[in-house]
Amino acid sequence: MSEAKGPIVVCVSPDMAVRERVLRRLDGVGPVLSCADLAELRVMLFPEPPSGQDRGAGPPETPVSYGELVVDPPGHLVTWRGRPLALTRTERRLLTRLVTPPVRLWSYERLFAAVWGGAYLGDTAILHSAIKRLRRKLRLLSGGPRVLTVRGVGYRLVLGSDDSGG
Structure with missing residues (x-):
């Protein structure tokens, strides 16, 4: 199944074991988006514009x-x-x-x-x-x-x- 035409599966669960089971069972079906909660899903789907202070960016330059x-x-x-x-x-x-x-x-x-x-x-x-x-x-x-x-x-x-x- 082509990724461009296959389904996109979204798995939202705070339980990592559940997310891993879903990923194993759906292996090969198509892309699977897995996250712990809706807030994380929101960040994945609608990322904030880079601010230089977030998502692993360097620390602030001033106190x-x-x-x-x-x-x-x-x-x-x-x-x-x-x-x-x-x-x-x-x-x-x-x-x-x-x-x-x-x-x-x-x-x-x-x-x-x-x-x-x-x-x-x-x-x-x-x-x-x-x-x-x-x-x-x-x-x-x-x-x-x-x-x-x-x-x-x-x-x-x-x-x-x-x-x-x-």
Whole structure:
């Protein structure tokens, strides 16, 4: 069956095992588009124009402030109330993405691509582990930013007492 004339199958499931089974069963039928949720499908079908700040692009060229948090990607430095934070390179990259304007929800897929620069294959363990370490360090900051989980979607950064959206 020719790809130009064959059906295009769309599989939307948060369960990677289900998506893999569908791909195996439909092998050879035609193109199969597989994603975790409708938000991811929307991004695949209607990608945002390149902004230089997204989808694995380089970090911002200037320091970014979010409340009293300052992230300086070129200087490899993150400060809270003027004091440097001891973060790993991966933690700095995560925080850089989470504070990059517009501060918004980052899906697992987009955050993974932006920080690790690779294709997201459905295994969130490395991302969850890095976020857990970052949260542990941010928790020590009085009134500091918090990384909230939007269940099944991704993460967002909020300032200390703001618990909306997660």
